[in-house]
Amino acid sequence: MLSKYIVSLFVVAMISTGAVAQEQSTSVEPAAVELDPAAVPAEENLLQLDLSTGGRVTIQLYPDKAPQHVERIKTLTRQGFYNGLIFHRVIEGFMAQTGDPTGTGMGGSELPDLKAEFSSFPHLRGVVSMARAQGEDSANSQFFIVFYPRFALDKKYTVFGRVVAGMQYVDAINRGEPPAIPSRILQASIDADGKAPPTPGAFSPMPKKEITLDDLNAPIKP
Known part of the structure; x- marks a missing residue:
């Protein structure tokens, strides 16, 4: 199903034609970006995402850059809105998108x-x-995490944070639009609230295997 909340079609077209190859070749890894220590927020501005791919992802929120969006993410997180939601649109070499309670890309809060x-x-x-x-001005609850630099998105989409730990669990999110077996946010929390990750048994990384008809017909497990 075509998502309502999508990154611009011209950007996707650039990806499919290889027009962003130069951006990839000059990619900047997270470790290369230095933030002013005085500007780094405390636990109140750390978002924790416990993913079904195997562990916890820590996201530094930027209230100085997007105060209303950070406040929205924190509000919905504390309401439990993101718990159990799938990554419904995941494009290899581009990004993973979540935040839709309908799982279709058409919903929001x-x-x-x-x-x-x-x-x-x-980006x-x-x-x-x-x-x-x-x-x-149509952003609501859905957000995406970038796998590789995509500078064509700059000043067209609101950046509100960045992964500072656990990026390997983002990389492991199952691909697809939607994926045949979607990866999930098991629990979202603000670090200041001190919520522990779900029990180890709740983490169930998706195996790397060829998708079969049985997989497509199987119910999605929480």
Whole structure:
């Protein structure tokens, strides 16, 4: 099903034609970006995502760059909104998108859409940005995590955070639009709230194997 909340079609077209190859060749890894220690937020601005791919992903939130979007993410997280949601749109070499309770790409929260808060912070590997419809002010609850730099998205989508730990669990998210067996957010929490990860048995990494008809017909397990 075509997602309402998608990254611009021209960007996807650039990817399919190889137009972003130069960006990939000059990719900047997270370790190469230095943040001013005085600007690094405390536990209140750390988002923890416990994924079904095997562990916890820590995301540094940037309230100085996108205060309303950070507040929205924190509000929904504390409501338990993201718990159990799937990554419904995952494109190899591009990004993983989640935050839709319907799992179709057409849904969002009951809260009003947000006014865009574009900034100059680039879409580097691990950056977390808000998905939206065609209108700039249509972001609501869906967000995506970038696998590789995508500078064509800069100043067109609101960056509100970046993965600072656990990127290997993001890399392991199952691909597809939607994936045949979607990966999930088991639990989302704000670090200041001190929530422990789910029990080890709750983490069930998806095996790397060829998808069969049985897989396609199998029910999705929580």
